[in-house]
Amino acid sequence: EIVMTQSPATLSVSPGERATLSCRASQSVSSNLAWYQQKPGQAPRLLIYGASTRATGIPARFSGSGSGTEFTLTISSLQSEDFAVYYCQQYNNWPAYTFGQGTKLEIK
Amino acid sequence: QLQLQESGPGLVKPSETLSLTCTVSGGSISSSSYYWGWIRQPPGKGLEWIGSIYYSGSTYYNPSLKSRVTISVDTSKNQFSLKLSSVTAADTAVYYCARHADGAASDWGQGTLVTVSS
Numbered sequence: 001e002i003v004m005t006q007s008p009a010t011l012s013v014s015p016g017e018r019a020t021l022s023c024r025a026s027q028s029v030s031s032n033l034a035w036y037q038q039k040p041g042q043a044p045r046l047l048i049y050g051a052s053t054r055a056t057g058i059p060a061r062f063s064g065s066g067s068g069t070e071f072t073l074t075i076s077s078l079q080s081e082d083f084a085v086y087y088c089q090q091y092n093n094w095p096a097y098t099f100g101q102g103t104k105l106e107i108k
Numbered sequence: 109q110l111q112l113q114e115s116g117p118g119l120v121k122p123s124e125t126l127s128l129t130c131t132v133s134g135g136s137i138s139s140s141s142y143y144w145g146w147i148r149q150p151p152g153k154g155l156e157w158i159g160s161i162y163y164s165g166s167t168y169y170n171p172s173l174k175s176r177v178t179i180s181v182d183t184s185k186n187q188f189s190l191k192l193s194s195v196t197a198a199d200t201a202v203y204y205c206a207r208h209a210d211g212a213a214s215d216w217g218q219g220t221l222v223t224v225s226s
Contacts, residue, residue, distance in 0.1 A: 001172070034212035036155075043204055043219050044155065049212035056214075087155055091211020095168035097157040 002026050002093050006086075006100035012108040015078050021103045023071040023088035032092035035064055035073045038102075039084045047086075048073065075105075083107050110135040112205050112217035119223050120199075126192040126222055130205030137186045138163040143208050146179060146190045148201040149219075156201075160208065161188055195224045 003026040013019045023033070031051040036044035046055040048064035051071060061076040075082055088100040116128035130144070137144060145160035159169035161179045169177050178191040192199060202221050206213035 032211060036213075043216035044213070045216075046212055046214050049210070049214075055212075089155070089157075089212070091208075094211065095157070095159060096170055096172070097211055099155040099157070101154045 001096055002029060002090050002098050004088055004090055004098050004100035006088055006103045008103060009101070010104045010106060012106050013078055014108045015080060017078055017108075019075040019078055019082075019105055021073040021075075021086055021105070023066075023073070023100050025069045025071075025090055028068045029090040029092035031067045032090060033064075033066070033071050034089045034091065035062075036087045036089065037082075037084045038087065044087060078105075080107075110207065110215050112207065112215060114203060114205050114217045114220040116220065116222070118221060119225065120195055121226050122196055122224055123194055126190070126195050126199060126203075126224075128190045128203055128205075128220065128222070130188050130190075130217060132186045132188075132207075137181065137188065138183050141209055143168075144181065144188045145206050145208055145213065147204045147206055147213065147216075148199075149204070150198075150201045151221075158190065158192075158203075197224050200224045 005024045007022045033051040035048040038044040052064045063074045065072050085102045085104050091097050111133045113131045120126045143160040146158040176193045181188040202219040204219045205217045207215040
């Protein structure tokens with residue numbers, strides 16, 4: 001099983017500032033990496049796939065980078081609606097897809 | 109616009125079989141471009157991929173759950189279903205159905221909480 005490790009567990013950032021979230025894979029997943037946003041009581045929403053491609057309707061302030069084992073999600077200027085939990089997911093090892101444990105992005 | 113809706117019992121007894129159905133509307137489950145999957149999330153915890161099915165009936169299960177999982181599809185009803193046998197309290201979770209192409213789930217149902225308790 002490929003273990004996905006996200007850091008930090010909680011990130012406190014002020015609105016308007018930049019947030020950088022990290023995700024590390026226990027072995028290479030190439031660029032088969034997705035990022036999701038989840039708000040309380042809601043299903044996850046796909047933000048990024050292919051490590052760096054924004055999903056339909058996702059604002060340009062969300063960007064993804066990385067390949068292999070190290071990945072980053074950057075939110076360039078935080079809006080109030082961006083405070084949520086973020087998950088990374090590898091889909092390189094079909095069908096044993098795995099998710100990270102999540103990073104909670106909270107208002108500072 | 110594609111919509112997915114989970115349905116099924118919210119309470120299942122230990123050792124019994126959990127059964128859920130996902131109804132797809134606004135699109136065809138027989139699309140050759142997509143797979144249809146189940147993902148779960150225990151209360152307050154992270155996400156776990158259970159498995160997926162193609163409209164042809166080909167199934168793909170997470171090895172960690174493979175011995176207890178069956179996913180099936182009914183193209184005539186535009187539905188796919190999940191059965192998880194021999195459940196325990198550890199199977200208590202919100203169960204989501206989702207659509208994915210390569211592996212990133214682009215469309216999700218709202219989720220349904222299933223509690224395993226006697």
